[in-house]
Amino acid sequence: MKHSMKVNLQVWRQKNTQAQGNFENYSVETNPDMSFLEMFDVLNEQLIHDGKEPVAFDHDCREGICGMCSMVINGNPHGPKQAITTCQLHMRSFNDGDTIVVEPWRANAFPVIKDLSVNRSSFDRIIASGGFVSVNTGNAVDANNILIPKDIADEAFEAATCIGCGACVSACINASAMLFVGAKVTQLSLLPQGQSERQSRVVAMVNQMDAEGFGACTNTGACSAECPKGIPLSVISTLNREYTKAKLNGI
Amino acid sequence: MKLESKIPEGPISEKWTKFKSTVPLVNPANKRHLEIIVVGTGLAGASAAASLAEMGYKVSAFCFQDSPRRAHSIAAQGGINAAKNYQNDGDSVFRLFYDTIKGGDYRAREGNVHRLAEVSTSIIDQCVAQGVPFAREYGGTLSNRSFGGTQVQRTFYAAGQTGQQLLLGAYSALERQVGLGNVKMYNRHEMVEVVTIEGKARGIIARNLVTGKLERFFSHAVLLCTGGYGNVFYLSTNAMGSNVTAAWKAHKAGAYFGNPCFTQIHPTCIPVSGHYQSKLTLMSESLRNDGRIWVPKKQNDDRHPNDIPEDERDYYLERRYPAFGNLVPRDIASRAAKERCDGGYGVGPSKMAVYLDFKYNMMQKYGRTEASKHNIENPDDATLLRLGQEVVKEKYGNLFDMYKQITDEDPYEVPMRIYPAVHYTMGGLWVDYNLMTTVPGLYALGEANFSDHGANRLGASALMQGLADGYFVIPLTIGSYLSGEIHTKAIPTTHEAFEAAEKRANERIQNFLNINGTRSVESYHRELGLIMWNKCGMARNEKGLNEAIAEIRALREDFYKNVRVPGTDKEFNPELDKAGRVADFLELGELMCIDALNRNESCGGHFREEFQTEEGEALRDDENYKNVFAWEHTENNKWELHKEELVYENIKIQQRSYK
Ligand SMILES: Cc1cc2nc3c(=O)[nH]c(=O)nc-3n(C[C@H](O)[C@H](O)[C@H](O)COP(=O)(O)OP(=O)(O)OC[C@H]3O[C@@H](n4cnc5c(N)ncnc54)[C@H](O)[C@@H]3O)c2cc1C
Ligand code: SF4
Ligand code: FES
Numbered sequence: 001m002k003h004s005m006k007v008n009l010q011v012w013r014q015k016n017t018q019a020q021g022n023f024e025n026y027s028v029e030t031n032p033d034m035s036f037l038e039m040f041d042v043l044n045e046q047l048i049h050d051g052k053e054p055v056a057f058d059h060d061c062r063e064g065i066c067g068m069c070s071m072v073i074n075g076n077p078h079g080p081k082q083a084i085t086t087c088q089l090h091m092r093s094f095n096d097g098d099t100i101v102v103e104p105w106r107a108n109a110f111p112v113i114k115d116l117s118v119n120r121s122s123f124d125r126i127i128a129s130g131g132f133v134s135v136n137t138g139n140a141v142d143a144n145n146i147l148i149p150k151d152i153a154d155e156a157f158e159a160a161t162c163i164g165c166g167a168c169v170s171a172c173i174n175a176s177a178m179l180f181v182g183a184k185v186t187q188l189s190l191l192p193q194g195q196s197e198r199q200s201r202v203v204a205m206v207n208q209m210d211a212e213g214f215g216a217c218t219n220t221g222a223c224s225a226e227c228p229k230g231i232p233l234s235v236i237s238t239l240n241r242e243y244t245k246a247k248l249n250g251i
Numbered sequence: 252m253k254l255e256s257k258i259p260e261g262p263i264s265e266k267w268t269k270f271k272s273t274v275p276l277v278n279p280a281n282k283r284h285l286e287i288i289v290v291g292t293g294l295a296g297a298s299a300a301a302s303l304a305e306m307g308y309k310v311s312a313f314c315f316q317d318s319p320r321r322a323h324s325i326a327a328q329g330g331i332n333a334a335k336n337y338q339n340d341g342d343s344v345f346r347l348f349y350d351t352i353k354g355g356d357y358r359a360r361e362g363n364v365h366r367l368a369e370v371s372t373s374i375i376d377q378c379v380a381q382g383v384p385f386a387r388e389y390g391g392t393l394s395n396r397s398f399g400g401t402q403v404q405r406t407f408y409a410a411g412q413t414g415q416q417l418l419l420g421a422y423s424a425l426e427r428q429v430g431l432g433n434v435k436m437y438n439r440h441e442m443v444e445v446v447t448i449e450g451k452a453r454g455i456i457a458r459n460l461v462t463g464k465l466e467r468f469f470s471h472a473v474l475l476c477t478g479g480y481g482n483v484f485y486l487s488t489n490a491m492g493s494n495v496t497a498a499w500k501a502h503k504a505g506a507y508f509g510n511p512c513f514t515q516i517h518p519t520c521i522p523v524s525g526h527y528q529s530k531l532t533l534m535s536e537s538l539r540n541d542g543r544i545w546v547p548k549k550q551n552d553d554r555h556p557n558d559i560p561e562d563e564r565d566y567y568l569e570r571r572y573p574a575f576g577n578l579v580p581r582d583i584a585s586r587a588a589k590e591r592c593d594g595g596y597g598v599g600p601s602k603m604a605v606y607l608d609f610k611y612n613m614m615q616k617y618g619r620t621e622a623s624k625h626n627i628e629n630p631d632d633a634t635l636l637r638l639g640q641e642v643v644k645e646k647y648g649n650l651f652d653m654y655k656q657i658t659d660e661d662p663y664e665v666p667m668r669i670y671p672a673v674h675y676t677m678g679g680l681w682v683d684y685n686l687m688t689t690v691p692g693l694y695a696l697g698e699a700n701f702s703d704h705g706a707n708r709l710g711a712s713a714l715m716q717g718l719a720d721g722y723f724v725i726p727l728t729i730g731s732y733l734s735g736e737i738h739t740k741a742i743p744t745t746h747e748a749f750e751a752a753e754k755r756a757n758e759r760i761q762n763f764l765n766i767n768g769t770r771s772v773e774s775y776h777r778e779l780g781l782i783m784w785n786k787c788g789m790a791r792n793e794k795g796l797n798e799a800i801a802e803i804r805a806l807r808e809d810f811y812k813n814v815r816v817p818g819t820d821k822e823f824n825p826e827l828d829k830a831g832r833v834a835d836f837l838e839l840g841e842l843m844c845i846d847a848l849n850r851n852e853s854c855g856g857h858f859r860e861e862f863q864t865e866e867g868e869a870l871r872d873d874e875n876y877k878n879v880f881a882w883e884h885t886e887n888n889k890w891e892l893h894k895e896e897l898v899y900e901n902i903k904i905q906q907r908s909y910k
Binding site for chain 2: 033035045048051054056059062063065066067084088090117120121131132133134136140144148154160191193
């Protein structure tokens with residue numbers, strides 16, 4: 001087994017949405033092969049043992065796909081490494097004796113529930129406003145009747161890999177959700193299946209995004225830099241283009 | 252109660268067609284007054300909720316995550332089967348049916364499995380129509396790959412993220428219905444009781460996980476789409492929150508539990524690295540298309556894998572099973588890995604791992620093709636490897652990245668180290684052809700039911716089953732029950748049955764909080780997992796199972812004396828959620844061991860050491876065990892066994908052979 005290491009944590013503790021939060025300090029014995037969330041498991045085990053309240057944080061798949069985990073680590077959503085989620089971060093990315101600051105996503109549209117857990121239902125409501133193809137079960141034609149060139153299919157797939165984690169919003173000084181919305185709009189605008197609702201979709205989704213209180217985009221690019229799935233900034237240009245076109249058409 | 256599978260009469264290929272044209276329907280005006288609760292929003296739940304809402308029913312859907320899009324189905328990697336025969340390689344509905352029954356070691360129902368194979372093709376159509384970006388060929392048609400236990404290419408995929416793309420498709424259909432007001436979505440809610448009135452399911456009690464409040468919900472039918480219970484082993488490839496609670500509460504409310512011990516141990520997972528390990532990560536079965544599995548021929552060989560010459564490697568699957576090679580079904584591949592590691596041939600720091608090596612196919616298969624495509628004459632090894640790596644990167648890039656992230660080793664350069672891990676549960680709530688449990692009005696869909704995979708599931712068939720159940724089966728089969736409920740008015744949740752159910756749930760919660768012991772919930776879960784893995788895992792025997800039962804009982808007793816659950820029930824309290832789930836696992840574990848103990852044969856993933864052939868293969872006993880075990884909960888942790896005999900009229904059952 002690899003050598004053990006010790007880290008000092010400053011963790012955001014907040015009892016509930018209304019409460020004031022503050023940082024608490026902890027120190028944890030860990031080792032380089034442990035994942036960041038396993039290090040939190042160790043911390044929580046310790047806190048429970050000491051009769052204290054464990055730190056609440058969201059997580060489920062622990063393999064970078066469900067989009068549930070969400071910690072801002074030393075100022076970076078999902079931590080210092082590129083293209084991974086919090087749950088994919090390992091302690092080998094830190095050094096013995098490091099101090100690590102851990103906070104929740106911060107955005108008005110993502111209120112804190114407790115400690116490091118936030119409410120991201122606003123993302124669901126954006127999808128419900130138009131992020132779909134309106135096709136009831138049973139109405140489909142044979143799949144190979146819809147031919148899609150490989151490069152288009154691949155591009156749509158890249159956009160569709162967004163895990164809805166919200167790191168883009170957290171990274172943005174304006175708390176904008178353009179990268180998230182752009183990813184869905186891009187996927188569906190590229191595909192033949194998405195054409196009939198192409199214009200109404202983009203307008204509905206942007207309206208909902210605004211209604212949820214997400215900020216405007218000022219092209220800082222922080223969202224894409226912090227996105228664990230590497231969703232490119234070009235989806236935002238696509239979103240802008242699609243939106244303008246729809247508006248010009250009076251949608 | 253006598254178990255009635257309700258399989259329609261007639262020849263196998265006409266059963267579903269006939270059923271569809273004769274099942275009672277509910278007219279649109281009545282549908283609006285019928286309420287359906289769907290617990291779970293994975294592939295099964297999201298597809299069911301969306302489809303039923305489209306039909307006009309009033310639907311409420313529940314999940315414990317913060318969004319329906321995060322159900323564990325999101326993590327499925329490799330692909331989804333369908334009998335499309337797009338590759339013109341001889342696939343057909345019958346062949347998919349046959350492969351699934353055989354793969355399940357002849358412990359699944361013919362009628363259900365044939366229906367599954369029939370609707371498989373419509374699933375792909377539906378998903379494509381929703382905009383699911385499956386992998387495609389240059390000409391624009393859909394691409395396929397192979398999975399274990401079959402000799403055709405029928406698996407559709409979206410890189411290594413097939414589950415994600417399918418779930419996002421179903422989720423978008425669900426959210427569309429939420430937006431239209433046809434589905435009311437309750438996220439961060441956990442079902443903790445099924446409410447029955449006069450023997451029928453009439454609703455649920457769910458805990459709002461943010462406020463801690465217990466809430467009551469009435470419905471005319473309840474659908475449990477709550478996934479599998481592999482986390483009873485603590486370490487598994489399931490998500491951390493996956494649990495048995497919903498199915499277990501249904502079981503206690505009268506639903507029989509089918510084949511609880513049928514567990515799938517997946518052969519290719521990243522091995523355990525330390526005592527702090529919280530879960531295991533799968534490396535998709537699709538990798539076995541291009542990866543060759545081997546161990547050194549010498550025991551305790553500590554050389555670096557790249558330094559071990561070809562003739563000192565034992566490609567044991569290719570050696571033992573020449574017809575299927577690296578693509579034998581999962582149960583067989585897992586046991587073969589265990590056999591090698593137990594024999595001292597394992598590799599890596601723990602010696603509990605085997606190699607999954609891509610070098611040969613990267614160079615010889617893809618490297619050579621690419622070289623000839625680019626007119627490179629006599630390519631050297633380095634060129635072949637480079638060209639091959641690019642192809643492999645496109646096919647499995649995300650999996651290779653995941654592997655590297657976790658192990659800090661580069662699988663393009665060094666073979667992966669893999670070992671079997673708990674992955675899927677074939678067992679689940681017993682259901683009839685309509686997917687109804689033994690409680691009228693209570694249904695189970697997807698991994699939560701026991702129905703289609705017998706004693707071993709073939710790869711890429713769970714996604715198929717979840718979506719088949721949700722999109723195409725339940726929308727029709729539910730009519731045969733709900734058509735009799737059109738006169739049932741909504742029952743107020745002040746009814747005494749709701750009162751009593753809420754009281755039960757509340758008492759359990761107060762009990763957890765009041766124990767105030769010294770041990771964390773997690774520590775009990777780990778200990779239970781270890782018992783299950785060692786004694787009810789890849790190999791089982793009578794002595795071990797009896798010990799396990801005693802140990803689980805003792806552990807359960809200790810849990811109720813010494814567990815510490817911090818916080819209160821009036822707030823967001825993940826430890827309290829976990830306490831409820833682990834308490835249920837502590838009961839389920841015992842039933843799994845009892846089930847395994849009573850099944851005196853080996854079949855599929857259930858390997859009883861006492862029953863094996865001379866070559867170490869599973870030895871079935873069709874005379875006595877060609878049946879489903881369905882357990883009835885009679886009183887506190889006591890069960891009565893019922894059996895459903897399986898009838899094979901269209902497939903000749905034989906000793907399963909992949910040699
Ligand atoms: C890592 C991995 C890879 C896989 N890859 C493949 C593959 O390539 N091909 C394939 O065919 N299969 C694969 N499988 C299997 C397949 O993914 C699952 O069997 C399938 O997705 C299960 O779907 P489901 O809808 O039944 O349940 P799930 O997707 O597990 O959904 C369960 C739902 O129930 C909810 N829930 C559970 N309990 C409660 C409760 N008490 N109250 C409220 N809600 C509750 C959850 O919130 C969730 O929404 C894989 C499995 C794993 C673990
Ligand atoms: S765009 Fe990237 S950061 Fe934003 S929600 Fe999607 S995956 Fe997360
Ligand atoms: S826990 Fe699922 S992405 Fe991190």
